[in-house]
Amino acid sequence: MPITYNATKRLWILETQNTGYAFGISGDGHIKHTYWGARITRTKDYPDLSEHQKNPWWDWNDEIPVRGEGHHTEECLKVRYKDQVRDVVLTCQNHKISGDYLVVTLVDEAYKLEVDLHYRVYPENDIMEKRVVIRNLSSNEIKIDSSFSGSFYLPENNDYRLTSLTGMWGHETRIQRETVHEGKRVFESRVGRTSHFMNPFFAVDERATEEHGNVWYGLLAWSGNWKMVIHKRIYETVQIVLGVNNWDFRYSLMPGEIFETPGVFFGFSQSGFGTMSRNLHRFQQEQLLPGTDAQKHRKVLYNSWEATNFGVNEENQKALADKAADIGAEIFVVDDGWFGERNNDTAGLGDWFVNRDKFPDGLKPLIEYVNRKGMDFGLWFEPEMVNKNSRLYEQHPEWVLQFPNRPKTEIRNQLILNLAKEEVREFVYETLDRFLTELNIKFIKWDMNRPILESGWGGEKHQEKMWYQYVMNLYAIWRELKRKHPGVILESCAGGGGRVDIGIMRYADQFWTSDNTDPFDRQFIQEGFSLCYAPKTMMSWVTDWGGKNGYPLTYRFHSAMMGSLGIGADLSEYSPDELEEARGCISRYKAIRDTIQNGRLYRLMSPGKTAFTANEFVAPDHNEVVVFCLKNPAPLSLFSVLRLKLRGLDEDGVYQDTETGKDFSGSYLMNRGIDLDFHQDWEIKVNRTRHFDSKIVVYKKIN
Numbered sequence: 270m271p272i273t274y275n276a277t278k279r280l281w282i283l284e285t286q287n288t289g290y291a292f293g294i295s296g297d298g299h300i301k302h303t304y305w306g307a308r309i310t311r312t313k314d315y316p317d318l319s320e321h322q323k324n325p326w327w328d329w330n331d332e333i334p335v336r337g338e339g340h341h342t343e344e345c346l347k348v349r350y351k352d353q354v355r356d357v358v359l360t361c362q363n364h365k366i367s368g369d370y371l372v373v374t375l376v377d378e379a380y381k382l383e384v385d386l387h388y389r390v391y392p393e394n395d396i397m398e399k400r401v402v403i404r405n406l407s408s409n410e411i412k413i414d415s416s417f418s419g420s421f422y423l424p425e426n427n428d429y430r431l432t433s434l435t436g437m438w439g440h441e442t443r444i445q446r447e448t449v450h451e452g453k454r455v456f457e458s459r460v461g462r463t464s465h466f467m468n469p470f471f472a473v474d475e476r477a478t479e480e481h482g483n484v485w486y487g488l489l490a491w492s493g494n495w496k497m498v499i500h501k502r503i504y505e506t507v508q509i510v511l512g513v514n515n516w517d518f519r520y521s522l523m524p525g526e527i528f529e530t531p532g533v534f535f536g537f538s539q540s541g542f543g544t545m546s547r548n549l550h551r552f553q554q555e556q557l558l559p560g561t562d563a564q565k566h567r568k569v570l571y572n573s574w575e576a577t578n579f580g581v582n583e584e585n586q587k588a589l590a591d592k593a594a595d596i597g598a599e600i601f602v603v604d605d606g607w608f609g610e611r612n613n614d615t616a617g618l619g620d621w622f623v624n625r626d627k628f629p630d631g632l633k634p635l636i637e638y639v640n641r642k643g644m645d646f647g648l649w650f651e652p653e654m655v656n657k658n659s660r661l662y663e664q665h666p667e668w669v670l671q672f673p674n675r676p677k678t679e680i681r682n683q684l685i686l687n688l689a690k691e692e693v694r695e696f697v698y699e700t701l702d703r704f705l706t707e708l709n710i711k712f713i714k715w716d717m718n719r720p721i722l723e724s725g726w727g728g729e730k731h732q733e734k735m736w737y738q739y740v741m742n743l744y745a746i747w748r749e750l751k752r753k754h755p756g757v758i759l760e761s762c763a764g765g766g767g768r769v770d771i772g773i774m775r776y777a778d779q780f781w782t783s784d785n786t787d788p789f790d791r792q793f794i795q796e797g798f799s800l801c802y803a804p805k806t807m808m809s810w811v812t813d814w815g816g817k818n819g820y821p822l823t824y825r826f827h828s829a830m831m832g833s834l835g836i837g838a839d840l841s842e843y844s845p846d847e848l849e850e851a852r853g854c855i856s857r858y859k860a861i862r863d864t865i866q867n868g869r870l871y872r873l874m875s876p877g878k879t880a881f882t883a884n885e886f887v888a889p890d891h892n893e894v895v896v897f898c899l900k901n902p903a904p905l906s907l908f909s910v911l912r913l914k915l916r917g918l919d920e921d922g923v924y925q926d927t928e929t930g931k932d933f934s935g936s937y938l939m940n941r942g943i944d945l946d947f948h949q950d951w952e953i954k955v956n957r958t959r960h961f962d963s964k965i966v967v968y969k970k971i972n
């Protein structure tokens with residue numbers, strides 16, 4: 270049973286295949302956490318609150334710590350009642366278990382505030398979820414100052430390490446590791462989107478490696494302002510609180526209304542970061558990612574942005590479509606520049622009608638041309654934005670987020686529409702729906718190129734709810750588009766990887782990982798991305814970043830082939846030999862993409878630690894193994910033969926190298942390993958200061 274309630278011990282126990290999580294009711298009706306870690310084989314052994322008496326610091330370990338109840342714990346819930354009472358007192362009323370779901374209901378009796386703690390377990394994926402729903406049953410307004418999704422407590426240990434993903438534009442999802450010291454460490458977004466700077470993810474470990482050691486981890490499903498506090502107090506366990514940011518936040522809960530927090534998806538690994546990532550990937554592949562046949566495999570995409578920029582027109586797009594189809598692309602995407610007076614980034618955003626100077630007969634002739642070439646057609650939108658120089662702004666200046674008597678800051682010459690407004694939500698939905706209904710569009714790249722600054726909502730009494738409502742309306746639009754147009758692939762882009770999270774992943778099929786497509790830089794960005802997010806969701810382009818001759822073309826492909834492959838290079842500049850090389854790589858990718866996109870990832874070598882990036886993908890049925898190895902410049906790398914020990918294979922299975930025909934037992938590949946020869950000839954070494962090389966090895970299981 271994934272969820273049980275032990276009435277004698279007054280304890281709830283949530284279990285997945287390998288993980289246990291428990292909390293109980295104290296004598297005064299409070300819900301206290303007691304356990305999070307490896308699954309305990311005898312359910313009756315899970316610690317209850319009698320042990321709690323012996324460990325006084327546990328007193329603070331509430332499943333939902335509030336501002337009040339006689340302590341100062343970092344709270345999940347803080348409200349103001351009508352009479353200015355700001356002390357919440359919750360007691361448990363009842364609970365309901367239905368299969369993999371549990372709801373525990375608590376009430377603040379004096380003020381008729383009801384709080385439901387929702388739990389869900391995904392036993393096969395080793396993942397659990399919790400979130401909170403707050404209901405105002407009184408006849409007065411209740412102001413919510415903070416409402417986080419959950420609080421976590423780790424077993425006592427003085428030597429925890431925290432892993433987070435931080436970064437900036439062009440260098441998103443960089444792995445950061447630090448000791449958890451006494452005090453508070455805060456990670457957050459205040460920019461209205463998930464942000465390039467920090468990702469809503471934590472992993473706390475006991476000096477774990479890729480393969481060994483305990484890791485507790487969690488991801489917040491939210492694409493707006495979020496906050497995560499890691500708090501370590503002397504004598505006490507580490508507490509982690511995360512959810513919607515309480516900065517510039519207030520939500521007015523009127524009688525009868527409810528407020529729902531986003532969910533936190535969390536797990537525990539006893540075998541290092543590798544298992545953590547594979548659990549998260551599998552959970553995303555199986556539970557979150559929209560699953561029609563169209564989405565089973567991500568198609569190879571070509572996007573003309575870097576080739577034609579704002580200068581798109583029917584003729585140059587058709588010429589690029591010829592080249593893209595010829596090398597094997599399966600989706601052709603027109604990026605920015607096809608609409609309104611959009612000849613550069615100073616005008617046109619908001620005017621979502623086709624520019625007739627560029628496409629005299631609309632987009633239909635181009636789409637039909639692309640379709641005749643055997644490719645799907647995709648289109649770029651940035652629906653949350655407006656340029657001052659646009660018809661939309663002339664018609665609806667009041668739709669823009671702004672404060673009176675204050676400047677409206679423009680970034681990339683654009684302002685932000687207040688998506689929290691109902692009429693803006695309708696406008697955005699109807700625009701996208703119209704295009705998807707009238708034209709044969711199978712892919713949307715949805716961009717959001719700037720952060721929110723002036724968060725004013727003219728005419729609205731409860732202005733601060735904008736931050737929350739904006740994201741809820743965004744989700745509502747994506748949900749409805751997905752429902753009505755299930756075959757369309759939606760990509761979440763935000764001026765690079767600024768909106769990468771599992772909140773939007775419930776509707777999005779993939780992410781624009783970063784604007785930086787330099788194949789060497791990408792190995793660092795991609796490694797961080799892969800800690801949390803499935804390779805299938807990672808759009809990776811081959812471009813000419815780093816200079817056309819800076820990297821071998823096959824190396825550029827190999828770097829991008831470790832995710833969902835796209836090509837963004839200007840193919841009109843490619844020689845017949847280069848096009849042939851690209852064609853070969855794309856055809857190879859198609860042959861192995863099922864294993865890359867739907868398989869299990871083993872990170873064998875980290876670019877941050879060695880001159881190599883090595884990743885192994887094992888097919889879910891174990892029948893295929895794909896190993897990527899990219900060699901980067903490093904001192905003394907002239908005579909390098911790399912021995913790689915593979916992982917995750919069937920020990921007794923027999924695997925055949927598809928290139929040489931040689932076969933090996935799984936135990937040989939995992940214990941002795943394979944040798945990859947990266948010897949360079951002397952001429953290459955002396956003539957090129959930076960030498961990049963790469964290999965793919967593919968094994969088929971033959972026995």
Ligand code: GLA
Binds near residue numbers: 605649762765
């Ligand atoms: C953002 C995206 C790019 C491209 C441009 C178009 O910067 O990240 O990929 O779509 O917008 O203006």
